[in-house]
Amino acid sequence: MDLESVLIQVANGGQEPLARLIIGVAAVVGIIGVIGYLMSLRKQARHSTKGVEVGRIFAGIIFCVCLITLKAQMNSGGATLGFGDVSFGPVSYASESTFGMGAAAVNAVLGIVRILGAYFFYRGIKGLKDSYLEGHTELSASGTRGASIVKIVCGLLLMFDTQTLDALQSTLNIHW
Template structure:
């Protein structure tokens, strides 16, 4: 029987969760976007010409498109923050020369943080979509949009966590 140490177990667990989680979140985003678009078009058709304004109609289509093209919009958000595009693969930030045997486990944990960032970004876009639903007052709609903005930006920062760490260390003047 083979013995697996704790660091290897963490690496294997995080690797399996990361790859399956990324595929799930991107597929779920595509599904929500397509179903949301169908529902949005059906709602616009049922309400007639004058019930849904053109701004609300176009915003609904754009938000559903953002869910379908989630990786592109996360990369666009990262580019606006000064980061280069990401391939959404596992993070290899921590070097074995610095952290020794724990480098693989640290990279695995950073990869799980990246996965959580994709979830946060998708949740932010979903909150934007929900702000367009009927029954929202201007105040509750703007509150939902603000909450979605915070979640999307936090998600993008978590997706680019390795670059955020580098930028933070550089701005503080620290080097490892």
């Protein structure tokens, strides 16, 4: 089995289950995060003498809810960029008339890139959630937030790889 056939097999059989795994893990992490933030709020309300940081906890809970609804957030991000809803099905971007025998491998790589984009998007939202945890200094939290936003944007562009390639192709006037 050569590399091309391995890529095709992984892309054909693994895209949808990997996407479901990422979305499922995000939902579990989001639920655990909401519970953690609510417990932190309760602890601060009981033991704090300086007051409760409700804004920080509320922002953390919002990002936990974003993790729980990760697929909807992906679709919202795609709609914001004008790409529509995300799909983790088979990719049919490269045609055999253009790419010849390698068209199936190109489509397989684009499918794997979509899964990688979903993982980046998940890590970006999770990074935003984690930046509001107790113990972060404002400097480290702002650095984490900046890196997380970059991951979210890159994840969106990778999830909508075919639309991104079409947009780049028309913007830069490249033809292949």
